[in-house]
Amino acid sequence: MNIYEQVLNGKPGEKALLLGNEAIARGFLEAAVGVAATYPGTPSSEVGDTLSEIAKEGNFYFEVSVNEKVAVEVAYAAAISGLRSFAFMKHVGLNVAADALMSIAYSGVKGGMVIMTADDPSMFSSQNEQDNRHYAELAHMPMIEPSTPQEAKDYLIRAFEISEKLGMPVLFRTTTRVSHMRAPVVLGPKEDRLVMAGSFPGHLAHVTLPSFSIKSRKALTVRLEHAGVISQQTDLNRLEVFGNGEYGFITSGSAYNSLVDVIRKHSIGAEILKVGMSNPLPEERIASFLMNHDYIFVVEELDPYLEQKVRVIAQREGIPVLLHGKLDRTFPEEFEYNADVIERSLAEPLKLKLEVHEVPMVVQQVPPRPPVLCPGCPHRATYYAVKRAVRMSGIKDVTYSSDIGCYSLGAYEPFEMADVLLEMGGSLGAASGLGKLTGSHVIAFVGDSTFFHAGMPALVNAVRNGSRLMLVVLDNSTTAMTGQQTNPGLPYDGMGNPAKPVSIEEMIRSTGVQNVETVDPYDLKAFLPAVMRSLKSEGVSAVVARRECAILRDRELRKGKTMPVYVVDTKKCGLCMNCVTNFSCPAIDIKDGHISIDPDLCDGCGVCSQPMVCPFNAIIPGVRNGI
Amino acid sequence: MEYNVIIAGVGGQGVVTLGSVIAESAMDARLNVVMSEIHGLSQRGGSVSVEVRIGDVRSPITPAGAADLILGLESIEAFRVLDKANSNTLVLVNSRHMTPVYLSIRGKEYPDIRELARSAGNTARIHFMDAENLAREAGSERAAGTALLGAALSMTSIPFDAHNVHSALEKRFSGRLYDINFDAFERGEKAGIEVLEGRGDYIQAGKAAIGR
Ligand code: SF4
Ligand code: SF4
Numbered sequence: 001m002n003i004y005e006q007v008l009n010g011k012p013g014e015k016a017l018l019l020g021n022e023a024i025a026r027g028f029l030e031a032a033v034g035v036a037a038t039y040p041g042t043p044s045s046e047v048g049d050t051l052s053e054i055a056k057e058g059n060f061y062f063e064v065s066v067n068e069k070v071a072v073e074v075a076y077a078a079a080i081s082g083l084r085s086f087a088f089m090k091h092v093g094l095n096v097a098a099d100a101l102m103s104i105a106y107s108g109v110k111g112g113m114v115i116m117t118a119d120d121p122s123m124f125s126s127q128n129e130q131d132n133r134h135y136a137e138l139a140h141m142p143m144i145e146p147s148t149p150q151e152a153k154d155y156l157i158r159a160f161e162i163s164e165k166l167g168m169p170v171l172f173r174t175t176t177r178v179s180h181m182r183a184p185v186v187l188g189p190k191e192d193r194l195v196m197a198g199s200f201p202g203h204l205a206h207v208t209l210p211s212f213s214i215k216s217r218k219a220l221t222v223r224l225e226h227a228g229v230i231s232q233q234t235d236l237n238r239l240e241v242f243g244n245g246e247y248g249f250i251t252s253g254s255a256y257n258s259l260v261d262v263i264r265k266h267s268i269g270a271e272i273l274k275v276g277m278s279n280p281l282p283e284e285r286i287a288s289f290l291m292n293h294d295y296i297f298v299v300e301e302l303d304p305y306l307e308q309k310v311r312v313i314a315q316r317e318g319i320p321v322l323l324h325g326k327l328d329r330t331f332p333e334e335f336e337y338n339a340d341v342i343e344r345s346l347a348e349p350l351k352l353k354l355e356v357h358e359v360p361m362v363v364q365q366v367p368p369r370p371p372v373l374c375p376g377c378p379h380r381a382t383y384y385a386v387k388r389a390v391r392m393s394g395i396k397d398v399t400y401s402s403d404i405g406c407y408s409l410g411a412y413e414p415f416e417m418a419d420v421l422l423e424m425g426g427s428l429g430a431a432s433g434l435g436k437l438t439g440s441h442v443i444a445f446v447g448d449s450t451f452f453h454a455g456m457p458a459l460v461n462a463v464r465n466g467s468r469l470m471l472v473v474l475d476n477s478t479t480a481m482t483g484q485q486t487n488p489g490l491p492y493d494g495m496g497n498p499a500k501p502v503s504i505e506e507m508i509r510s511t512g513v514q515n516v517e518t519v520d521p522y523d524l525k526a527f528l529p530a531v532m533r534s535l536k537s538e539g540v541s542a543v544v545a546r547r548e549c550a551i552l553r554d555r556e557l558r559k560g561k562t563m564p565v566y567v568v569d570t571k572k573c574g575l576c577m578n579c580v581t582n583f584s585c586p587a588i589d590i591k592d593g594h595i596s597i598d599p600d601l602c603d604g605c606g607v608c609s610q611p612m613v614c615p616f617n618a619i620i621p622g623v624r625n626g627i
Numbered sequence: 628m629e630y631n632v633i634i635a636g637v638g639g640q641g642v643v644t645l646g647s648v649i650a651e652s653a654m655d656a657r658l659n660v661v662m663s664e665i666h667g668l669s670q671r672g673g674s675v676s677v678e679v680r681i682g683d684v685r686s687p688i689t690p691a692g693a694a695d696l697i698l699g700l701e702s703i704e705a706f707r708v709l710d711k712a713n714s715n716t717l718v719l720v721n722s723r724h725m726t727p728v729y730l731s732i733r734g735k736e737y738p739d740i741r742e743l744a745r746s747a748g749n750t751a752r753i754h755f756m757d758a759e760n761l762a763r764e765a766g767s768e769r770a771a772g773t774a775l776l777g778a779a780l781s782m783t784s785i786p787f788d789a790h791n792v793h794s795a796l797e798k799r800f801s802g803r804l805y806d807i808n809f810d811a812f813e814r815g816e817k818a819g820i821e822v823l824e825g826r827g828d829y830i831q832a833g834k835a836a837i838g839r
Contacts, residue, residue, distance in 0.1 A: 017647070017654055019664065124665050148661075148685075181687045182647070182662040184654055257661075257685035264683070338688040357692040359710045362747040366707045367738060369637065369727040371673035406670070414732055480670065551670055580731040586672045589726035590736050598725070600768060 008054040012189040020179040021046035023149035024088075024116070027156035029058055032191035033086050033112075035078035037063040037071035039453065040482035041090030042125040043179040044118035048088070048494070049483055055495045064479075064486050064494035067424070067453040068093035072100045072115060079113035079169070080206050081198025084160055088116035088172075091132045092423065096454070098135070104169055105139045106216045107206040108223070111198075112160035113169040115141075118179045121254075121301045121336035125176075127404075127423060129334070131302035136171050136279035140220050142227045143171040143279040144236060147256045149183045155236065155276060157188070162230060166223050173278070175301065177254040177336065228280040236276030237285065244269035247350070248293030250286070250306055252278055255299045258339045265339070266352050281309055290319045297346070298325035301337050324349060371409055375587040376554070376603030378547035379407045379474050381521035383415040384583055386443065386472060388612065389531035399440040403427035403455070405447035406481045406549075407474045414584045417445070425454025428471065432462035435469035441535065442468065448475040449487035451504060463511045463540050470534050471513075471542040473504055474521075476549040484552060508542045515541035522547055522605060524612040550603050557604070564604030567622030568595045574616040583613045599624060628658075628682040630786050631689045634772070635708045636700030637725050639671035644799065645698065645772035646677035651795035653681040656787035663687035672728070676708050681786055696783065697751070698775045701725050702740050705753075712751040717783045719775050722757040723768075754782075754822060761814040766803070770811035777815020782823055789816065 065071035078085035136143035246269035307325035324330035402418035411418035431444035587601035699705020
């Protein structure tokens, strides 16, 4: 049974080895949720990948929305129509959805609604490590935080119950180490989902004009007070005693797991208050916890969110307690916590004996292997062609404004074609300003999915305000970096059903941009002049570089067992090194002084064989032995 | 009890799949297990490592020096995670070499692995193994990790046995892929025994053992 079948058909009581995100998908089924909407983002993506696979059989609606704001709005629409709904995204996605979020708190919901944010301490795949617990406070919404895949599944069900009880959405926060932790999960019963059609939300029931919001503001306070009572009683917040229970620890999420390991390793007498509901906090329980311990440690990743609140409680209740956290610099403010970090932080106050473990010298001698574009990636050809075209056009002052996607890797060598790179859709917004306010030639890179996500309004802005820029849409016909999800440009939707694709070219033209060319990045000979023409135009021009993601292409080719491969004719090779220095496909390397292509890595795109990459025509089609 | 395995390799090599097989094997042996999967920025070609922690542990992150077993699907990647090793850690290094683009761009070739092994010295018990070839004999290079796991099982005590791995392979693979992986696992087991008996075409890192 593969994982998707296990999630879909696993029997109650069965144990399955699930990723946190897969466990969340199972929780979704067990909670009988009817509607799910998302915009993919690591570390949240596998929730959607799993739901997408099982949506039809599981009899629910799953949507890959155009962006996170719309995902939340679609889920909200379901919830006010009486259906249970789930919106999920990565932490920065919640910034995009924040406008909707703030108003939804005032509006309230009928069916249970849970909004998941997957935070990314240490920024494994994100531009920042913002702590989204602050959103719970800001939006006045309850927040629930699991620590393990089992809790992720179980707590999601609880979140829906709490949401329905309170008539408001509940925020559900994971981090990378919870979403991407795989562990045994005991499955529960799946509830039958009978209602799929929503009902009328109610006349004037969800309007947030000032005159309406003034009334709902008080209701919001009352709802949060109710949430406080729940937090006070719920076992989502729980106590655990180790040894004599002397030291008090308040912790949550992934930090809890590492903390328990440290406490056991050093046999620390400890009592842990594990916070599973982090907004509102169980204030009275915290107060009595503080009274029971002379020393308190608050162990949490990212901002001193719990610590500040605990300090306020101590001050307000006049509890004399020695409290250690981030604010007194016992624990580091940045990056994720593991047992090593926690152990080091506790070493001095608890007089722990630590073994010294030095990083062996050899680790530093290993050459770095940063992320790279895949062999056969169309983006490599795009960057290569644009760079050449800029040089051949004699342009010296060029500013590259880039965006979020696999093509972000264009910022790394050999291309280094990103001077600005902020957030989703930011390439076009920044380019709009740069093109208007500087004399530089501005080139904006944006992917197909990102263009739809937040690029479109910025394009309108650039045209409307007379900016000058060249837009390059790197259309690989998927949302690749997060694992090949669908997007509005593709002929199928999140459920896998046929859907009408939206044309990127027509969208661009409709804003008034006249010079729009579509090229195949694999065809360097046609691509280069297209970019050069585009660079000459006034105002906004656009090149759509369309070629599907190499991973998708691979999958197709492997099915047909016709994967081409390229080889180097060393007799012809002039050792100019252009292929490795300036094109840098990971399948090409130097062996014993010769250029060589690794057949297991080569994806057979053939771009390196073109004279623009290999002027000696030394790279030629070869024969592959088996696939 | 606590047993920590680290699998290091390059994106696209099946690092996560091997981790899952090990985790499923532990689960089949009725042990607690947690595993961390980090999905970085690139789909293929970047460094990837997966940690599987078996036994009485909560966090999926292995502390420095606490690894019991390291399986390197790509040669230099095994050395990159040696900060998690101690002098007792068994490190099995596959013969697969993938030159990082970082080197090619600079006109450099794949580093001398023996040099790295020499410099690692007694950091850990490092063994090189042509798992790539064992897997090829079984039907596909992609099963190299399974062969390494087989060898590890013969060479050190892991808290699960071959039967557990068999049922994990059954869970993860079907059809021809299952046959290939099953075969690769058995070939790995045999190769591991040969290494222990001082036979076979394998090198042990550290002073005397270098140079076959
Ligand atoms: S054909 Fe050339 S560029 Fe394409 S994947 Fe193979 S080596 Fe890389
Ligand atoms: S570009 Fe062609 S001639 Fe130049 S080093 Fe590469 S294979 Fe040889």
